[in-house]
Amino acid sequence: MSRVASRTRDSRSPARSVALHLTLIAASIVSVFPVAWLVLTSLKPRQVIETASVGIFEQPTLANYTQVLGQTKFLTWAANSVIVSLATAVLGVLLSATTGYAVSRFRFPGFRSVMWMLLITQMFPVAILIVPIYNLMAGLGLINQFPGLVVAYLTSTVPFCAWMMKGYFDTVPVTIDEAGRVDGLTPFGTFWRLILPLAKPGLAVAAFYSFLTAWAEVAYATAFMTGDERYTLAVGLSQFVGQHKAEWGLLTAASVLIAIPAAAVFLLVQRHLVTGLTAGATKA
Amino acid sequence: MTTDVVGRRRAAPHSGARRFLSRHWYAWAMTAPVVVVTLVLVGYPLLRGVYLSLTDATEANMGRTIGMNVIPSTYEFVGLANYADILTSSTFVSRLTWTVVWTIVCVALHVGIGLGMAMLLNRPMRLRSLYRVLLVLPWAVPAFVSAFIWRYLLNGEFGVVNAMLRAAGFGGISWLDDPLWAKVSVIACNVWLGVPFMMLALLGGLQAIPRELHEAAEVDGATPWQRFRHITLPGLRPVSSTVVLLGTIWTFNQFPVIFLLTKGGPGGATEILVTYAYRQAFEGIRDYSGSAAWGMVILALLVVLAGVYRRALKRQGEAW
Incomplete structure (x- = not known):
């Protein structure tokens, strides 16, 4: 099984291998992005969320969590x-x-x-x-x-x-x-x-x-x-x-x-x- | 169907009847809980729904108890009037058309993208299990949470999609407030939600196809397209026919995505049959009879689908 697997892997040209991984990476980004952005947004304070900034980390805080739970x-x-x-x-x-x-x-x-x-x-x-x-x-x-x-x-x-x-x-x-x-x-x-x-x-x-x-x-x-x-x-x-x-x-x-x-x-x-x-x- | 068999057997000699009973009472006893529960919880409400759909019951004339006062029901039997209203209304045609478009587009994209991803994953490579987990993630998040996530992503003012568009120099799009873009949005959200299941199911199907078939075809000089067309697709048929039908039923009934993302709006543009019937019964002046009649129309459509499904199962050798 592993011998067959390694043979097929070798038989793939580098260009096709790159294309395969790029496609999968793109698909993974589409699939993960909404969830990741959700997590990042939950760490932003209200005023940052309402400026619709595309920054990844801005004034990270757990305030939203304490408010939701408390x-x-x-x-x-x-x-x-x-x-x-x-x-x-x-x-x-x-x-x-x-x-x-x-x-x-x-x-x-x-x-x-x-x-x-x-x-x-x-x-x-x-x-x-x-x-x-x-x-x-x-x-x-x-x-x-x-x-x-x-x-x-x-x-x-x-x-x-x-x-x-x-x-x-x-x-x-x-x-x-x-x-x-x-x-x-x-x-x-x-x-x-x-x-x-x-x-x-x-x-x-x-x-x-x-x-x-x-x-x-x-x-x-x-x-x-x-x-x-x-x-x-x-x-x-x-x-x-x-x-x-x-x-x-x-x-x-x-x-x-x-x-x-x-x-x-x-x-x-x-x-x-x-x-x-x-x-x-x-x-x- | 059942009565036929029972009737025929009953005509048999007495000892035959007893043998028949003693052979089958276990099966009947074991199915009894589900049969009873279904008759009480589904059958009775269903009959009541049929009855309500033949009346003019609304919130106003439904019997209710307020404190000590019992107000009796005053709704009346109106025959098929509700059905006539539905089938002649332009709402019905437009909702049905959109529901069909929604179902076909979503299922086609689910299966198309799912199959593509499954074929990419169905080969040895580095990081395969990592990709698999990442790609399955949308299925792992509860659907109602995903609907809220997308409502936030697509929000006209604060949404990140528009923020990115603006950062790239384009104008923002009012995703959820424009009829056409709202349709695109609900489809995008539902495709994002539904692809992982198709991908995993089809991946399972791909792995069940013997590798020797592909190797033999390769030796015989078949092109990749020929191998896909004549080995992969036929080999997938048992799995794909099931998931296509499951997907069709799920998408047809997809309540949370539409209800939570757009509430059926703007102006009913994204309203499918199921959300429409729901909103009639529970928003504004509650029109119970009209909603019940819509429910029955939906049921009729689903029975047709079930017939198709059963025929597909039968072709695979499930004889019942």
Whole structure:
């Protein structure tokens, strides 16, 4: 492998090698610049931001950060986001794990209907369900309550998790199931004692993806959360750049505080995410 | 579909029915949680949405409770009037046209750029993993944060893009306030967001193509273009058909980018179907019935897409 690799590297002329690296460097700059500029801007004091200077470091200060953490509800919103996203992820995975296994292994009457249901409900955009769910939640008094928001998120994460886990269970060899059945386990016992422990990475990815979905959701959160004690981060951030005033310093500092941990975790697991999303395809 | 099978089996002798039950009850029990949750959380609201779309419900005539007073609903059944309004309105045509343009342009750029980057990364070179991490970064940032980043970058007064243009001697562009430039802006932001996923997915697909195929073609004197056309593209098809459809659905439903970057403005220029339906229900006088009807129209469009998707899966041998 490495011999082949070194041969191809040698076979590339210097000019082409330079062109390749220049293209990749240019692409990397486009990809990194917005984030880098965000970080740099968050370190500038307000008066510098409002002069629209293109300087990289000007009077660097952490004032924006101390103000975001000390004088806004940022930490409350972050806690709200974590509560809602965790609840969504845990419930989503718990409810959908058995279904993912069943549609991966069994061909039963109703199988096609279940698959159709999973496929169609995952593509339901927010516009279809938000009005009726809003009205129902209003009737139940769940507007501006976390459970209402979690229920709204479950409508999309449950079918999505089931779909994703089907893809993961498909990669677990059926021979393991057969061995379990020969040894006298029930189908559920096979799932619980043999397959589920093997599928932990798949469960983690599905949970993480549900977490991300809830974490970054804007529409339901904006419509359902009416009091600023209950805002999630996605709603709260808009408060910094309203119609009449724009606190770009606070916005950028808050964005950095949200983006850095999210990006760090994300980069660690992204390989698994891609595999999960395209599992159906790569297998076939 | 289901009832067919069940009905046919039910006609079988008694022992057959019992065997049938004992063979399948595990599968049914295991799918039950999702089926029940979906019926309650999606099915019931969906039916209610259909019903609302056939009424004239707005914020004003919706039943509500204020303190101790319960105000009953006074909205009425109006049949298909909302649908007739939508399908005959010029808003529908213009929003649909823009949504289609938006979806096609974004997905084409996602896949085109993503494939280009994947092919550059799919060769041995120095710093490869560094490039990979840098290029994936836009996907790692939550979408709503990215929308705010771009809103700041493109801001007419303080934005760095205009600052650079001015420093280079050009005039600034009012990116988010001019209808055409606003469209360019939302597409640029969404392309920036969406390329990394395509790149990684297609890179996975490229790596699954056996190297021997390329080597054999090279020995036989195939040009790079011929190898791309006859080995790379066919080899990618399983992955690319999936990601194109996923990308289409995601872009069609892309709410945060439009809503947070331009709010659909200026003057509705960047409003896609999904954000339009949302703003009808939750801004100004809340038009619940109109928004519900828009939702159903969107659903109809998506069902067509789902049919296409399923057919693509079927062609790959997923038989259901």
